[in-house]
Amino acid sequence: MSEQRQTDVAETDESTSEKLVELAKRRGYFFQSSGAYGGVGGFYTFGPQGAALKGNVEDAWRDRFAVAEGNMEIDAPTIMPEPVFEASGHLDGFDDMLVECPECGESHRADHVVEDNTEYEDAESLPIPEVEDVIAEYELVCPSCDAGLAGQAVEAFNLMFATNIGPGDSDPGYLRPETAQGIFVEFPRLKEYARNQLPFGVTQIGRAYRNEISPRRSIIRTREFTQAELEYFVDPEEDEPPLERVEDVEVTLYPASEQNAEDGDEVRTTIGDAVDDGVIGSPWVAYFLGVAKPWYDAVGVDMDRFRFRQHLSGERAHYAADCWDAESEIDGNWIEMAGFAYRSDYDLSKHEEHSDDRFTIFKQYDEPQTVERAVVDPDMSYLGPEFGGDAQAVVQKLEELASRDRAAFDGETVEIVLEGESHELPVEKTGFAVEEQTEAGEHITPHVVEPSFGVDRLVYTVLHHAYSEDEVAGEERTYLDLDPEVAPTFVGVFPLQSDDELEAEARDIAAALRAEGLAVTYDDSGNIGRRYRRQDEVGTPFCVTVDYETVEADERSVTVRERDSTDQKRLPIDDLPETLSALRTGELEFEEL
RNA sequence: GCGCGGAUGGUCUAGUGGUAGGACCUGAGCCUUCCAAGCUCAUGGCCCGGGUUCAAAUCCCGGUCCGCGCACCA
Numbered sequence: 001m002s003e004q005r006q007t008d009v010a011e012t013d014e015s016t017s018e019k020l021v022e023l024a025k026r027r028g029y030f031f032q033s034s035g036a037y038g039g040v041g042g043f044y045t046f047g048p049q050g051a052a053l054k055g056n057v058e059d060a061w062r063d064r065f066a067v068a069e070g071n072m073e074i075d076a077p078t079i080m081p082e083p084v085f086e087a088s089g090h091l092d093g094f095d096d097m098l099v100e101c102p103e104c105g106e107s108h109r110a111d112h113v114v115e116d117n118t119e120y121e122d123a124e125s126l127p128i129p130e131v132e133d134v135i136a137e138y139e140l141v142c143p144s145c146d147a148g149l150a151g152q153a154v155e156a157f158n159l160m161f162a163t164n165i166g167p168g169d170s171d172p173g174y175l176r177p178e179t180a181q182g183i184f185v186e187f188p189r190l191k192e193y194a195r196n197q198l199p200f201g202v203t204q205i206g207r208a209y210r211n212e213i214s215p216r217r218s219i220i221r222t223r224e225f226t227q228a229e230l231e232y233f234v235d236p237e238e239d240e241p242p243l244e245r246v247e248d249v250e251v252t253l254y255p256a257s258e259q260n261a262e263d264g265d266e267v268r269t270t271i272g273d274a275v276d277d278g279v280i281g282s283p284w285v286a287y288f289l290g291v292a293k294p295w296y297d298a299v300g301v302d303m304d305r306f307r308f309r310q311h312l313s314g315e316r317a318h319y320a321a322d323c324w325d326a327e328s329e330i331d332g333n334w335i336e337m338a339g340f341a342y343r344s345d346y347d348l349s350k351h352e353e354h355s356d357d358r359f360t361i362f363k364q365y366d367e368p369q370t371v372e373r374a375v376v377d378p379d380m381s382y383l384g385p386e387f388g389g390d391a392q393a394v395v396q397k398l399e400e401l402a403s404r405d406r407a408a409f410d411g412e413t414v415e416i417v418l419e420g421e422s423h424e425l426p427v428e429k430t431g432f433a434v435e436e437q438t439e440a441g442e443h444i445t446p447h448v449v450e451p452s453f454g455v456d457r458l459v460y461t462v463l464h465h466a467y468s469e470d471e472v473a474g475e476e477r478t479y480l481d482l483d484p485e486v487a488p489t490f491v492g493v494f495p496l497q498s499d500d501e502l503e504a505e506a507r508d509i510a511a512a513l514r515a516e517g518l519a520v521t522y523d524d525s526g527n528i529g530r531r532y533r534r535q536d537e538v539g540t541p542f543c544v545t546v547d548y549e550t551v552e553a554d555e556r557s558v559t560v561r562e563r564d565s566t567d568q569k570r571l572p573i574d575d576l577p578e579t580l581s582a583l584r585t586g587e588l589e590f591e592e593l
Numbered sequence: 594g595c596g597c598g599g600a601u602g603g604u605c606u607a608g609u610g611g612u613a614g615g616a617c618c619u620g621a622g623c624c625u626u627c628c629a630a631g632c633u634c635a636u637g638g639c640c641c642g643g644g645u646u647c648a649a650a651u652c653c654c655g656g657u658c659c660g661c662g663c664a665c666c667a
Contacts, residue, residue: 018660026604026618032658038641039658090667098594109664157594159667177667213594213665221666336666472628497625525620529628536628548626559627566628 017331020467021218023478024050027538029463030219042215042223044456049538052488052519054226054459057299058205060485061228061453064295071201071230072193076182078207081165082172087354088181088347090160090174097131099154110154113140128154159210175209180450182206183231184347188357191233196361198446199239201232205455219456220335226455233446234284235363236344241283246290247272254309254327255279266307280310281322282342284449289340292326292451296337299458300483302465305329308340320344326453328461337461338453345445352445364441371439374406375399377431386425393418398430406434462486466539472566480539481564484584490519491580492535496528496547506546509558509573513544516577518584536563542583542590544576562590569593 025031028047032039046054066073085091097110110131114120118138134140136150161175176182183190183202194200205228215221249271258264269279271290280286289308297303311323326338352359376398383391397416401408408414409432413424466480484490493510495502503524510522521540523531528545535543543561550558550573558576559568571579571593582588 022604035658038656041658088667112664159665210667216660216666218659475629477629494627496627499626527625527628527630529630531629532627533629545627561627568627 016464016467019478020464023467023537024218024463029053029538030459042212042221044219044222046459049488050459053462053482053486054455056486056488057459057462058226058228058455060295060299061455062203062205064291065228065230065451066203069201069230069291071203071232072190073203073205074183074186074190075206076179076186076204078176078209079163079165079173080176080181080185082174083354084181084185085160085174087350088184089350090177090181091158097128097154098157099135099149099152110135113149114138157213159212161209161211177210178208178452179204179206179227179229180231180347180452183229184351184359184448187233187348187351187359191361198361198363199232199234201230203228203230205229219460220330222456228453228455230288230451232284232288232449232451233348233361234449235361235444236447237444241287243272243275243283243287243290246287247275249290249293251289251293252303252307253279253324254307256310256312259309259312280324282449285322285324285340285342288449288451289324289326292338292340296326296458298483299486300462300466300481301328301337301458305465307334309334320346328457328465330461330464335457335461336454337457338451341450341452343448343450345447347448348445358443360443360445362441363444365439368438368440371437372434373437374402374409374432374434376402377433379429379431382429383425387423390418394423394425398432402432406432477533477536479536479563482539482541484541485586487539487541488519489521489535489538489540490542490584492521492523492531492540492543494522494528494531494543494545495524496545498524501551502546502548505551506544509544509546509576513577513580516581518577518580532561532566539563542580544580560590560593565590 023029024047027049029050030044030046033043033045034040062073065071082091099110099113114131114134117140118134120134132152132154135152135154140149160177163173163175165171165173183204190202191200206226207224208227209224212221212223215223219225247270251269251271251274253267253269253274254264255267258267267279269277271280271286274280275283275286280289293303293306293308296306306326306328308324309327311320311325316323321342321344323339323341325336326340327334328337329335348359351357376395378395378398380391383394387394394416397418398414401414401416409427409430412427414427414430414432415422415424417423462482463480466482468479468481470477470479480487482488491513493506493513495506506524507522510520513520521535523534525531532543541563543563545559545561545568547559549570550556556573557570558573560571560576560579561568567590569590579588579593583590
């Protein structure tokens, strides 16, 4: 269907965006929240049409990335306690340090001021008091007006919304800045549910919150938004993606090498070739790019305005081996709609470190392995009196030494170094032994592949790419050529004109189609042309009109009008529910009627 | 957070120091046998708070929100 998609948008892209935002307000797609109270920045309400469209897009995502891939979906809370974000790094990493100039009042990123004027390279990782000290020590000045910044307070601005769990402030919590943590945190239980078998995937569709300094461009960058994320857990040594399913998928790639090149350009290739040529480093990332591309096409993203862009080394997190964004073109700008990252074991290791639970999977060997292992079992009745409070540290040193260098225990005595001081102790008191142990497997930390979709940006793209203008019978027309699968209203039902008999018949048909599970709107106001245009503007794919032939002829029939072509066909009423359902799923094309 | 520009019915807009018009939309009616037609009538507005002034939607200050640039984009 997309190859016929019209991109004959008149005038400039920018005015398309303006017209779309205006249409969205007027027709109930989306609009600014709390308008009655002056509005609030970065929050949008999806109106009746927008909520339905968004819901349909989410359903389509669920069908593809959860159901069709055999993954499980969860629904975690949006508020989680502070330790979760200490582990995830959001508490520190999400901080911006701001320092305000006492003269001109401008705020600057304190870490940037430091990095630009000293030899410090990673000022963001310094504690705030230290940044203040550095500013004083180097007598750094305001980049705008050269006034001295020494002595000015450096303020932390965290992009997470903070709250308190329960009364008082002893139990801080945060609104999640991404849905992913809700999955990672529950990994210990989810792995049980997956019967400890890798690979498995967990999806979540939900809200995330970021207290953006500067929300922009309507629903493109908001403070509350919806993500659809998949965390796919794999055994890095054994699991491989079923690339054969997607190897022929054609994609437009914009690799880092091309972005860095003088005359770099996008590359058209297939998933299979991109993996073979090493353009996409991670086969897992490649697989999900291959799944995502046809899906984006199906929900209505214009493939001529779509690409996958590789992250440059500078914008990639240090733990991410390879990362690609799905981007769509809006107003001549490319906006990020999804990120596909190979995150290694970073997230699970962090939670393993910070929590009491195990974020590993027990991986059984093909054959149990017998290994020799050097162990110690120190005589604490000797070590205790000898070393006092350091006894535990001595035990730890002995354990380390045994596993590292068992030859050290060959003599009568063994030497350990404790806080720079050397100690000798009799080997017989260490309980040193080499034991044979049988191991059935090992605990491994799975790696995770993360396709992370921004639902709001996708909805915006779908609307923007669907926005079309043409002429019908000499009259200008605006319509959204939304795919029937995601269109908020699927069919409009009208009486041809004011007439009790026609209206009654049309209402009956509308009720029958609703009973079929279709999204139906009934309209009998104004003339028929006006009603068609109304539905065109919200993107309703089909309209059914009851005329005098319907109520007078022997075989009762109605006209069905298609939105994009405005063509009409006559159909028997009895066939309507079945035919329209088939049109919705794409089993049937309008031309075939 | 800074800078620049903006804010008038649901939407788009005109406007002057003397409390507001238009178009579209919407509703009622007439007309109408398939594409925003016509006619009649109707609903509905100066972002918020201060200040100047006899008088402020208009001028000034502050705030909120929107757009753009800077910065930021986990």
